Amino acid sequence: MLVEKLSDNQNLINVINQLHEEPWPAFLNEDKYVKKYWRQIYKKYPEYQLLFKIGDEYIGVGNSAPIYWNGNIDDLPSGFDEAIKIIMENNGHPNTLCGLAAVISKKYLGKGISSKIIQNFKQLAVEQGFHSLILPVRPTLKSQYPTIPMENYIKWERGNLPFDPWLRVHIKLGGKILKVANQSMIITGPVAEWQDWTGMYFGESNKYIIPDALNPVNIDLEKNIGEYIEPNVWVLHKCE
Structure with missing residues (x-):
């Protein structure tokens, strides 16, 4: 599998947009910070946008950007919205990589691509001199249990690992759940x-x-x- 950066080829913006059309519910695109800043992130931080290719087909994308975080859990952004706001408005001296989205083409789901995206995020962080990768994760199966508080859902386990497959991928790769961002996005x-x-x-x-x-x-x-x-x-x- 080949990994390319948007900074290597600006024409890949169209590929990124196509990959993002598939997985998200329409209402998430109406988030005011997504509407205001998402496309601008590509222009400001093209070297942090990773595309994954098998043969001639682009099968996934990992979007990220640098951010400042002092390492204290209480000082994390309130969620996705505030992270984007900080990244685009008041980024100071970034010292941490913030993973913003990981998208995989439907026919390649369940084939280990999500692990590759996280591994490449971690490699990118090291390349940029960062020691931490943080992500406001959207658990894959939480939408099947919308009345269960997230604080409870993340405690569900199967085989001593998180029940949710996306959280499970992170834990298997050495990730640590820090806390729930209860107001990550407001639409x-x-x-x-x-x-x-x-x-x-x-x-x-x-x-x-x-x-x-x-x-x-x-x-x-x-x-x-x-x-x-x-x-x-x-x-x-x-x-x-």
């Missing part, structure tokens, strides 16, 4: 837009379980607003 929008994003109808104000969400979405018809708060899990890998 708000008019009720009609939530109906478009989810393909559902909301007939009353309530909390609704929607496809691919890790928590229920809160719909308020009187205020004409829906709010979804996405929890993630901060994971640390030491890099040497």
Whole structure:
């Protein structure tokens, strides 16, 4: 498998965009920091965008950026949104690699590519002189259990490893769960837009379980607003 960096070929932006079209629910793309900064990260930090290729086919992408973190768990960003905000607005003197997304083409899922992405993130961190890789991880199967608090979900185990396959990959590679980021992403929008994003109808104000969400979405018809708060899990890998 070949690994390429966006800094080697700016035309690969189109490949990255195509790979990102597949896995994410529509509402995540409506996050205000994603809309404001995601494409800018490619331009500002092209050397941190990794593409994975088998033969002539690009089968995965790992997005990351440098960030400053003092090593204290309490001082981690509140989640994905704040991490991107820091990276793009006030990055100071970065000393840590922050993994932002790992995407794999559907037909290559379950073939060990996710491990390769993490290993290459760790290698990239070392190349940049960093000793830590942190990631706001979106557990793969949490959307099947949206009413279970993330704090409980991450304690589920199978064979002395996390139940969730994405968390399990991290732990097998030496990662350590630091804490839950309960407000990692916050997405708000008019009720009609939530109906478009989810393909559902909301007939009353309530909390609704929607496809691919890790928590229920809160719909308020009187205020004409829906709010979804996405929890993630901060994971640390030491890099040497």
